[in-house]
Amino acid sequence: GVNITEVKRYITMLFVSGLISVCVSEFHTVEVQPAEQVTLMCSNFSSFITYMFWFRLDSRPNISPISSMWSSTANASLYDGFQNGKFNMTSNTTTLFLNINHVDLSDSGLYFCGFYSDGKPVIVTATYLQVQGKSVWSVCFD
Template identity: 55%
Template sequence: MRNFTLITALLLCSLSWISVSASESHTVEVQSGGDVSLMCSNISSTPTQTEWFRVINRTKTSCVSSMYGSDSEASYCDGFQNGFEMSSNISTIFLNITRVNSSDSGLYFCGCNKINHTVLVNATYLQVQGVSESDIGVDSNTEKGSDGMTNVMYVILGVLTVFLTIVIIVLTVKNRKLQTGTADL
């Protein structure tokens, strides 16, 4: 019984770690005013509609660009016509951003249409470092808010892991007492 309890506790701790790891996105850092290329795997073996999205204010998803296959011209959504260039080859879908500024910071998703459903391939958090002249007056609280939210998630998962470990220990002790009481009869 002791081995079962230890294995269960270790499994719960490792599941908490896995869920935190899986929820994190790849981060790309770039200096303000520089250029960056975001990439994701092209999971379709045939020409399909591919798209880039961006999360705004941690709640609203906005279209950045889309294209059909690697030979077509990309179309850009409102607000993303200047400085953004989408391209694709057989294995990779690119989103090139020139002269980035802090307003370009955020979580970008790449996806494609498979069997009439959009499949999100991966997420990339773009973190713009430094301040350029074009950044003056731009609010950079989005970046700080994202880091704060991640820290809150770590604390919640840590507390939950400790709580579940305590519950397992208490239940193990109660079970052992019941087994000992039954053996004495």
């Protein structure tokens, strides 16, 4: 099986080593107002991929696993801090969705999705969620 802690450790290493450069300007940004709902998407998955995930990088910077699923038909597992009914992960085989209800300022951050392949996480898409009223990061981790 895949251990989410191992995935987190590996992804953290990618950021720290600069293999993933994080400057917010480089990412697709979605802007929402507080209390709105938003759906983030991650496309170009193939049906044979197993173990898909969403993570969030916040301004602290903290990397947190949000959710994962073993296949597009499986139920998603939600992780600590994201089990409050606000977050829902679904898939229609080729696209992964993350629905966030009643967005607030603390939901701002860089959301990225990916899958596990050959024992390593592969990051597919990163989207910066900008909640109105929260300043955009000026941070680059590289």
